[in-house]
Amino acid sequence: MSRSHTGDARLPLHRALLRLLPFAKADLPRIGLGGLSALCASIVALMIPTALEWIVGGPLSTGQTEPVVWGALAVLGLGLVEAVMVWLRRWFVLAPSASIEYNVRTRFYNRLQRLPIEFHDRWQGGQLLSRMMQDIGQIRRWLAFGLIMLVVNLLTVLIGAALLFQWHWALGSVFLVSGIPVFVQAFRFERRYGMLTRRSQDQQGDLATSVEESVHGIRVLKAFGRGPDALTRFTRQAEGLRSTEMSKARSIAVIDFVLVFMPELAFAACLALGIWLAQAGELEVSQLFAYFAMATILRWPMESIGFLFSFLLDTRTATDRIFEVFDSADTITEPEAPVALTAPRGELRFEGVRFRYQDARSSERDLLDGVDLAVAPGETMALVGLTGSGKTTLTTLPTRLYDVTGGRVTLDGVDVRDLSIVELRTRIATAFEDATLFSATVRENVLLGRDDLDISSSEAGRVMREALEVSQAEFVEELPDGVSTMIGEEGMSLSGGQRQRLALARAVAARPSVIVMDDPLSALDVDTEERVQGELRRVLAGTTALIVAHRPSTVALADRVALLEHGRITAVGAHTDLMASSAGYRAVISSIEHTDDASRDPNPTSELDIIAERESRQESARNEGSTR
Known part of the structure; x- marks a missing residue:
């Protein structure tokens, strides 16, 4: 059975993802530490432009060598701290995410074992297999990387945008205004991409079912020469999946275009505005240099939001698909007070x-x-x-x-x-x-x-x-x-x-x-x-x-x-x-x-005669035994 999706029945995004909380509760402290490490890495990176401003505006402008060396060492030290924080993020989150994946997968398998036969009558094996492997793996990858980086990168953009105002309010304002089209496009993206990712994951389940059926029925396909027909059906399903994936790619391409183009446009506008402000004496060259260094650091967090947002929506769909199984009614339930058979007779x-x-x-x-x-x-x-x-x-x-x-x-x-x-x-x-x-x-x-x-x-x-x-x-x-x-x-x-x-x-x-x-x-x-x-x-x-x-x-x-x-x-x-x-x-x-x-016997005897003969032999044996 192919499970169709109706968007109106879905929970809001945050409520859908919060359903994973019972599986993750024991591992939340380490995931939180991983997120804190990633945030520290981003904050350390945001400190580098301030150090560069001091180097350019101070010792570099005066020609002093020794302070420049110390400034370079300070930047190197910040880079090392950032690298250590990134390593700590990975160290903190990899084990918990794998543990959560294990918990979800074992609970999912146990649920499949508990659900009644009528559930399995209605569901395709490939749909269940794709949920067991692909969707649960998607959740692990999101917990280990997507969740943390989406939260940290959003915070990094907000903190960095606020820091841009320290050099000049006009430059900071240009940067913020350039973000408005990004959020508008993200809202549109969520509605379309959510539908496409659900369709894609359902089609992957259907495709897995076709492979499973073909492998199990390979003898029949070969015996009847239906391999080409099976290939035609499979190709048609694969083409449907390819078409959906292309639609997903086009949606991602649109939001990626906005996420890349708007910062570039803001860069150009800020460069022109910054030069004018410097000529007017309202902004020093070192401040303009630091501003662009900060903006450059913020480019990756801004550009990654599209990818991370699509990652989030893929995970939300994976969560929905998994909980469709968890939410299926288990009609074969244990009695509240089971009766024990003390002396079973077999009636x-x-x-x-x-x-x-x-x-x-x-x-x-x-x-x-x-x-x-x-x-x-x-x-x-x-x-x-x-x-x-x-x-x-x-x-x-x-x-x-x-x-x-x-x-x-x-x-x-x-x-x-x-x-x-x-x-x-x-x-x-x-x-x-x-x-x-x-x-x-x-x-x-x-x-x-x-x-x-x-x-x-x-x-x-x-x-x-x-x-x-x-x-x-x-x-x-x-x-x-x-x-x-x-x-x-x-x-x-x-x-x-x-x-x-x-x-x-x-x-x-x-x-x-x-x-x-x-x-x-x-x-x-x-x-x-x-x-x-x-x-x-x-x-x-x-x-x-x-x-x-x-x-x-x-x-x-x-x-x-x-x-x-x-x-x-x-x-x-x-x-x-x-x-x-x-x-x-x-x-x-x-x-x-x-x-x-x-056909088992070229000269078959009626099986009714066989039964009668067996009963006759048994009766004779009983009579002979009683005579003795």
């Missing part, structure tokens, strides 16, 4: 559950429209339904990836909203169909949900090996460094089946009371799937499981099956019973059977 219930997505039209009915379902402790429940019936959405509710909009979900009789989020997501683990892995080792990915274990301990190793065995992920031993092998970004160096098996191992290793699986075996071949199912039956014997079944073979795992239709559970029971009693269930099973990947 999962959906009681009158309703849910609708935030962007759903008011005329649309709820996606989940009163779901009632009870999964007993230790039971494995399969959830089936046609595409779009809300199965995957239902699996996001127990762990509060989304919150219900009506009814409630309970774990062991406690509303999941009354449990702390940490405890809730420790008790319930999830394995998604779209397996996401992280740029870390196999060991770190599998043990992601076990922060109670030392990852290098023997106990962690045992848990990991068992989880890998359950998911039939023996392929990890063939990786270059075994379980210490670094997995590439999002695990794209692995096949889809390998990623799914590691994701399933991660869920198993978490040892939850309840495990929710959204068709976690869809990328596996028939033989591997059957071995994994056998292991899962053993492991899930004491764990409550809710499994979304996108194909009939997954139903074989379940003790019971629930049918989701039109936002409600319309039938619950054993597979064979539902096949006999529910026409809707038969239609769904038939539908998903025909859309399954029959």
Whole structure:
């Protein structure tokens, strides 16, 4: 999602920047000392023209050598003091600005982790990335340089302008009058440049999103030969950004022209006026020389104001963009008085559950429209339904990836909203169909949900090996460094089946009371799937499981099956019973059977027959055991 900007909604400049104060409060003393050092450097520089006036008007005019040497040494000493003050400014501000950047960035990342999934559904990854890196870096640079130099240079211009009056009021007046067009242009500049810098930073976020999508989807682009089309779209976006940057450059060029031209014009006017005053005997040559030395020193502070002002506006926009994320509503909140589960059993219930997505039209009915379902402790429940019936959405509710909009979900009789989020997501683990892995080792990915274990301990190793065995992920031993092998970004160096098996191992290793699986075996071949199912039956014997079944073979795992239709559970029971009693269930099973990947077997057997055969073998084994 590209975040558009509406200027009318923005806070005033000073209030927007003051929002950074909580992050900077601890470092303000050092930043203040840095500013004081910079101001001292400027004041020392302003003292040099006075020393030059004494040299020109005194010993230099009389031809005395020794006082000139002492005057030169005094100027050298002032220069050294100025250099030391500049060094102190940098020394004082660099560490605090880096500390503030660290604080903002970690808080920003933590905020991203806390915000609900619906927030991430609406925001482009590139927009968040540009805020995380570019905008926060912009704030650090402004605190380390822009803020201090803008304040110090403004004060330097004011102090220097006042000092110009000591030589002649007319010269000082000319200098002040020349500053009026500068302030008028700065006011106009603020309004236009603020809009342009916001547009530019949003376009940079869109461009980052395009790069991110192209990198992640490089296989698709290459496979379909759509690289040139992607380049065309990227070029169009880059051209838009270039156009905005050119508009920014033109705005800066206008104010820079005014900031450079007006002092030059004032110089010319003051030179003519100064010569006339000197001829009239109202101004000495040494005073005129000192005046121009002072004016020369003031040129950099005056010319820098345009750059520093644009720096300020860029930072204000960066601050706005960052606080758009901080101000986003966190609807998945911690309860005020969390309930603790003292003896977790793993009973999962959906009681009158309703849910609708935030962007759903008011005329649309709820996606989940009163779901009632009870999964007993230790039971494995399969959830089936046609595409779009809300199965995957239902699996996001127990762990509060989304919150219900009506009814409630309970774990062991406690509303999941009354449990702390940490405890809730420790008790319930999830394995998604779209397996996401992280740029870390196999060991770190599998043990992601076990922060109670030392990852290098023997106990962690045992848990990991068992989880890998359950998911039939023996392929990890063939990786270059075994379980210490670094997995590439999002695990794209692995096949889809390998990623799914590691994701399933991660869920198993978490040892939850309840495990929710959204068709976690869809990328596996028939033989591997059957071995994994056998292991899962053993492991899930004491764990409550809710499994979304996108194909009939997954139903074989379940003790019971629930049918989701039109936002409600319309039938619950054993597979064979539902096949006999529910026409809707038969239609769904038939539908998903025909859309399954029959190409896995050149002479495919109906998966319904496979399920029936498995149930028959299990029944025979039970009878044989009872006979013995």
